[in-house]
Amino acid sequence: HVPMVVIRRLPKYYRYLGELVERKVERISSQTLADMMGISASQLRQDLNHFGEFGQQGYGYRVEDLYQEIGRILGLEKEYNMIIVGAGNLGQALANYPNFAKRGFVLKGVFDVNPKLIGLKLRDNEIMDTDGLEDFIRANKIDIGIITVPKEAAQEVADRMVRAGIKAIWNFAPVDLKVPKEVILVNEHLADRLMEISFRLKELGYE
Amino acid sequence: HVPMVVIRRLPKYYRYLGELVERKVERISSQTLADMMGISASQLRQDLNHFGEFGQQGYGYRVEDLYQEIGRILGLEKEYNMIIVGAGNLGQALANYPNFAKRGFVLKGVFDVNPKLIGLKLRDNEIMDTDGLEDFIRANKIDIGIITVPKEAAQEVADRMVRAGIKAIWNFAPVDLKVPKEVILVNEHLADRLMEISFRLKELGYE
Ligand SMILES: NC(=O)c1ccc[n+]([C@@H]2O[C@H](COP(=O)([O-])OP(=O)(O)OC[C@H]3O[C@@H](n4cnc5c(N)ncnc54)[C@H](O)[C@@H]3O)[C@@H](O)[C@H]2O)c1
Ligand SMILES: NC(=O)c1ccc[n+]([C@@H]2O[C@H](COP(=O)([O-])OP(=O)(O)OC[C@H]3O[C@@H](n4cnc5c(N)ncnc54)[C@H](O)[C@@H]3O)[C@@H](O)[C@H]2O)c1
Structure with missing residues (x-):
């Protein structure tokens, strides 16, 4: 069961990742994404841990994949x-x-x-x-x-x-x-x- | 410095305490207020600790006082x-x-x-x-x-x-x-x- 405060951050992750996709950014570190979100990198990692294993040590996250995944988590693949x-x-x-x-x-x-x-x-x-x-x-x-x-x-x-x-x-x-x-x-x-x-x-x- | 996620809860505390004031409720336990807010009692206590010492062990919080105090913290005593x-x-x-x-x-x-x-x-x-x-x-x-x-x-x-x-x-x-x-x-x-x-x-x- 995901806490409300985490659920409420998901649309914001989705919006920011969407902008990164538009700007053709391919990868992002948890620190950079956390800074964009105004949270700590450890908070970001805790948030995403509710939903699965994302990102790789030393690499960060693949922007397009994380964007699609958060979209799925938000139920956005249906109308x-x-x-x-x-x-x-x-x-x-x-x-x-x-x-x-x-x-x-x-x-x-x-x-x-x-x-x-x-x-x-x-x-x-x-x-x-x-x-x-x-x-x-x-x-x-x-x-x-x-x-x-x-x-x-x-x-x-x-x-x-x-x-x-x-x-x-x-x-x-x-x-x-x-x-x-x-x-x-x-x-x-x-x-x-x-x-x-x-x-x-x-x-x-x-x- | 108060985290954004705590700042965002303050208006909700204010609204709920306002309703309790209207219903002439004089005191409330941290557990009851936390349940109304959809958070844990410890989260509630942590939130309020950013701003001062409120409530008394075994008594809970005086509703009217906490309501006024949160109003002040939110800057609502001015226009x-x-x-x-x-x-x-x-x-x-x-x-x-x-x-x-x-x-x-x-x-x-x-x-x-x-x-x-x-x-x-x-x-x-x-x-x-x-x-x-x-x-x-x-x-x-x-x-x-x-x-x-x-x-x-x-x-x-x-x-x-x-x-x-x-x-x-x-x-x-x-x-x-x-x-x-x-x-x-x-x-x-x-x-x-x-x-x-x-x-x-x-x-x-x-x-
Ligand atoms: N953030 C959201 O979730 C959300 C939801 C609904 C609408 N909106 C946005 O809110 C805005 C308003 O939506 P709306 O449905 O009221 O649109 P609207 O077209 O009914 O109203 C816009 C008004 O702004 C006026 N305007 C245009 N340029 C101006 C200027 N330079 N100075 C002053 N006034 C100017 C127009 O004459 C018009 O009356 C839009 O940008 C819309 O996308 C946002
Ligand atoms: N939550 C907020 O922060 C916020 C901000 C602005 C407005 N509001 C609220 O949003 C609501 C709408 O605001 P508004 O400025 O658009 O008001 P409005 O008076 O312009 O619109 C209300 C509409 O509802 C219609 N209506 C009344 N009873 C109805 C019914 N039983 N079935 C269908 N339609 C009915 C009216 O004919 C009217 O067209 C109000 O309750 C207002 O207090 C809330």
Whole structure:
């Protein structure tokens, strides 16, 4: 069982290795990669040891191989079907962001309750009435549901997603959703980032 | 010097302790708080040891005191002036989110280049022309700049913020910005969250 803190570093490894692949770098030492990641070389080696034997003493890691392997570990060799419920500012920003599809997270549908938004075209999707949410999830084998509705509507949307068999929920509404433990729940707390910034401003002596 | 991984847990401690304060819980054991946080009790104690002596053997922690203390460590007892550059979907969603101001991060201005958006009212702010960005930052002592413009515009916006003396940049555009090392730079990679979800879907055997 891999600790959460290690799981959270994997996407960052993947991004950095991806950049190295683009720059045609063939090999990298654990120290150099660790420096890029802002961690110690021993932490990096411990992280990767959870998943197998990578790299060679004296050589370092073969960039392309490690990149592919981390991609596999992250489950990126398959595609995932995704929907967004709540097509307001945040929902539309997420719907328009091309990087999700690049990683294999395919937006299959966007839902709202506002008649002014229903029928509006967002890239390859037309906003649909939330009435059809559960049938759509089942018919299209949706894996991941993104919740970007106001906080008072979030739990009810989550309940409907769960009833329809969704496997994971990415929640942006500022509420603690109750879901069965077999459903993966990720709460996005953007305010945490600002608090990290204020900590670092204070550390630098900006008061 | 506090490791990044510990700094990143502080906002989560703050949120959870805040909920305990709201529920009028007076004390909590390190084990219970660690369970809420999804970490071990020893990890929790190590985290808090970076900042001082908290809690008492056999008693645990006084919730209100620990909450206030972590708030102070996070620099939340002061306010921070913030601007958003790029008033598209994502910028407007961030401008409308009430939780930032609740934590003392006050949105002072929103900027765009699109004449259709300039002059539009967003909560207490009117969208301004990006032409006035640097003067505004200096005149209003802006601490934090949020970048939500398309990737091709991001570096130039960052350069202007830096020139005007901004202390921290929170970047949502998918580019690696170059800023002087005394400027705090936080890159928001929302796709990392999806990769964390696909890892956990794979771990649960959904393939
Ligand atoms: N987590 C964070 O850090 C963070 C940051 C910004 C916004 N938010 C949150 O994200 C959510 C969306 O923010 P926004 O600025 O896009 O708000 P918004 O008001 O622009 O959009 C909400 C949309 O949800 C729709 N909606 C309401 N009830 C619905 C339902 N039952 N089913 C489907 N759609 C429904 C509305 O019609 C609207 O279009 C809010 O909960 C906000 O608090 C969170
Ligand atoms: N980091 C992530 O995970 C993530 C997720 C979603 C979106 N994004 C990114 O966030 C950014 C905004 O996304 P969006 O969906 O809101 O895009 P959008 O096109 O709706 O908004 C961009 C806005 O920036 C304005 N703009 C362009 N150049 C400008 C300049 N020089 N100064 C000021 N304003 C300028 C445009 O007029 C527009 O209003 C994009 O870079 C997008 O890729 C990132």
